[in-house]
Amino acid sequence: MVNLTIDGKNIEVKEGTTVLRAAQSAGIEIPTLCDHPELTPYGGCRLCLVEVEGARTLQPSCTLPVSEKMVVKTTTDRVKEARKFVLTLLFSERNHFCPFCQESGGDCELQNAAYQEGMTNWPLSPNFNTFGVDASGPYFVLDNNRCILCRRCVRACGELVGNFTWGFEERGAKSYLVADYGVPIGESSCVSCGTCVQVCPTGAIIDRQSAYRGRDAQVTKVPSVCTGCSIGCAINIVVKDNQIVRIEGRWGEGVSDGILCKSGRFLPLEEKRERILTPMVRKNGSLKAATMEEAVAAIATAIKSAGSGVAALASTKLSVESLSLFKQIFSDGLKSSMVTTIEEGAMTSASASFTDSLKKSFESKIDSMNSADCVVVVNTDLYKEHQVLGFMVKRILPSGTKLIVIDSDENGFDPFADVKVKAGKGSNVDILDALQSAVKKQKVTDEAAKCGVKEADLVNAASIISSAEHPVFIYSDKLSAKDGQKAVSALIDLAGSVKNSAIINTKGKANSLAASQLKLDKPFEAGKHQAYFVAIGDDEPTEGLLTDLEKAPFLAVSAAYHTKLTARADVVIPVEMWAEISGHFISMDGHLQKTSKSLTAPEGVFSDVDALKALASALGVKTNDNWKEAIKSRVSPVEIVEA
16 A cells, blocks of 8 residues: 555555546545546546646646655646646637537536636637538537547547547647548447447537437436346436436446447437337227226236136346246246246256256356456357447457357457357357367367368367466357257356356346246247237337237237237236336346336336236235245356345
8 A cells, every 4th residue: 555645635545546546535636638437547638737746847647656655736826827728728729619519518527627727718819620520420429629639539449349440630739530540430330339428528529319408417317227138237317307318337337337339328219119108908809098907807807717828928128026026927826838038038048957957157257358368259249239248358359368259150250350160060069069179189170070160260269268368258049049058068068178267148138037047938839828918018029929929819918119019919008118117137147236217107107017916916816026035046057146
């Protein structure tokens, strides 16, 4: 530990801490523009200059490490004069006429810094170049006239997302931000994650959807969890007048430390489907508005008449509480033979079955990526799905981490791979067995031929895996789609043949793991059931599901939106959409997290929990709220921990 004094205050911090972070830990504010807690210190803006006893010149606190008995002053006349000079130069170089900027009024860090220094004008006449505005991207706009050259966006795109889209052309005051080699954003390699939007301190990169809809002082930020996939990123849902203004990542929190993809940040704001606002019961061939009591009674009557011929499906985007009630009603209470989710266990059943036989967890947490020096991606395209996990892979590649892609199909990660193993034939088990043989330095000529794989690719991949200190294997349901538990077993054997390995399964939607823990993971067979109940929430029914239920004698659906499925239902119960739910979700790596209700549902719309409890009561099925015990009654592929 190191002891120092800042503005007369004695502070003790870890060795290697910067003066800026030491000051922040003691509640001492030092203004800065280029600094961001998730980025490597840069020292570009020079606004954080401080006076250090014994130093001839002012020092940038964001890059200066503390030293024993260091004495720092942050508010001397010399420091204040330097800050005003830095701000004066920044304001004079670009078009920072604040009344015309959507960030003006408390949201702009440049403007706030100026007011903090008592500036209401600047002595230098503006002498700036005029830049064009790039609005070619689907989600945000680039205005270089507002840019202060802090390079936060460039650094975030590279360090946090691993995409390296942003860069600068020209030099000095003429520098301007560009995508790739100067192409429009809409034609660039940008993946629309929006990280640059969130880190930008001015109005240079603005969100199309939230611009002018409310300043920070006028909105409410509700901490929650993204339910777009099974990663479970920590988010703030920014709300005003019961509408979502924007979605932000929570820096330093959750699995991803604040990084989001477009599915978590932008796509939820584009929801255009029509809400269901009242229960409906089919009468004389048409769905008619009804009371909740009438709708529940109609479902209960049909289910009782069907006896054992009841089938029930639930979305894996429902909360654990809802999934638990769903299971208690249909599996435990009614003893229905066909109770599952609309994922049908495709994402989890193989790993769950293997865990049942192993009787212990075998998968790792996502933070194992932090020490990975080799990543093996098996039958999953992280460029298209579970993108945040893909960002975690891409951002460690420049440091020397090797990437191996095993996929018979084209994969978005192919261009980044050190070795691509493309099988022309054979099963996934054959490929993994061949690779394990290569790891053990056995001759693999025959095995390579059996898989239609180049022997050199197997040998190169095996050499990289064998020499790695911390290899991480990432796989998805595609691995086990044909070969089931055998493929998972083969992957585990491969990982077990090398040291310090970790295994990550991407799973499916938000509560895919929770559904598996509740044994809601069997394949769906439409069969000759007389009554079907589908708790689909705000999920979109697939064409396969619609086909399976096309001739259902009786169909009841609880849903948030009108779909082809609700249109053919006999009874419809309106339920909450994702931002209206308060409940728990288990991430792909076992973190039990709570979502918070950020929006109030329209009148007449029910929570899934209330709807299921009402149905249980009408059916005479006793339920409980012991869902935590239920999810832990089965050994999980990955240890479940409360976040």
